[in-house]
Amino acid sequence: MRRADVDYGSDGSGASELSDDDSYDYGGVDDTRLRFRKDLSVAQWDAERGIAEVVVKKGKAWIVTGFTRGSRHAIFIEEAVFMVEQGSLLLREGERVVDLLEAYSLVSTPSYGCSWNNYQVYSYLKKLGYIVGRHNVPWTVSKKRPPMPADEVESITSQFAAVKTSEGTQETNTACSQLVDSKSAPGFEVNTELQGSESSSEMKLMYDVHLPNARFKKSNPGLPAFSLCTTRNICQVTAKNKEGCG
């Protein structure tokens, strides 16, 4: 009998709910390679600010990825790495291309606001179709929202390093802030505390997650279905917010 005939790929029966042993496959490795898209988007990585500025936009992924400030569109490191992984983005630093291995290294660097564990959660949810954005970072700035001070617009990462939540964003997170006590707010120190948050008992919210939605709009994203933080053993914080206008 050939090795390839031994295949226990299916684990759909309810009886195996408690046992995941059946989901393994011995023998050949599935083809895990994805093809690069024919038309790639391009972004420029700015290590100083910890974001990548979008230079060329292709495809519909941009509707649910990144944040805009005026005419500029930028993405965080986990968003960039995810798109490079999917083959839809060419990430550059100056003239040279940032390859996937180097991108993985960047995403696990605490000073850019993410970590390897957070990236695992981000990419897992994105692959399932969820719309994931960094906690308390507005998708876009419109006339309805209070304007950002000029120096904060310049340095995007410092906007959420010490979260000064304006009224527009705080109202969407009342249930979250009740669930997460004042120890974790005012929140998110990008540069040094990220590593500490994963090993301490404090919960620091990392992402706001919206359900898959073909009509999602950054100008009116609505309330997130939940916000989440990660600990070393990954857990999810579910907060059912009241429906309300964004």
Add this chain to the structure above:
Amino acid sequence: MKLGVRWKSREAAAVALEEPISSLYKELREWKSVEGLLVHSSVILSIDFAKAQILNRACFGKPIYCATSPQDSVPTTATRAPRLLEVNAELEDVRMFQLGLEEAFFLTSELECICICRQIPEGRVVLSKEEVWRCMQASKPEFGQLYIAYAHLRAKQWVVRSGIQYGADFMAYRHHPALVHSDYAVIVMVEGHEERMKTWTEMQAMNRLCGSVAKTLLLIHFIPKREGIDLSSPLCQGDFVVEAVEVRRWLPEKSREESDASVKPVLNFAIS
């Protein structure tokens, strides 16, 4: 007590006996220092299909689904939009694999088939075993003792996987999980880090969970050989005696016949 391997089928047993874990270790030892990139709590490998197959059979790590550039594509250096990529281009035979810290350290330290490096602004720098140990210990405080337990089982040809789905530290299999049912859910009794398995209710809960998924609970204890062991060096492995204790529920009603004389269990009665 029922002993012996629980193969999933006769065919599975035949496949496993044809390719024992020891033969896979032998193949891994023949690799010429494949580079792995340490990214805080994982190590990423970029390898070809044949190597990916061996890692899969020996049950190290998991593959990452990612885009591979076609062999004839050249990243454009111009600032205008990149040229269209050829539709018919052959994909590069490169697979990304993600290893856990224990898996990666075992491969680099015992099988010596990978070397672990780190990304710095100037490029990639290869780390020594001591540096790798310290980095892994820094990202996971209980890494040292978890690794000692992991390596103890792996060295005896057990296949060891993460046990997080079962509330355990590891799951131990006699061969690949596709071929054999897991024998043990392993809990590592890490000294001074957390109090586990100290109450009967916790022990019973874990044992019942294991029973419902047809696995036995295995506790790994560490007996230090001396005082003041320094966990920040990989040499600390030699300073512990590793003891594995199997925990099963003894039912007096079913044990009145003469039991297997080769096994002398220690019975612990809990009285409510």
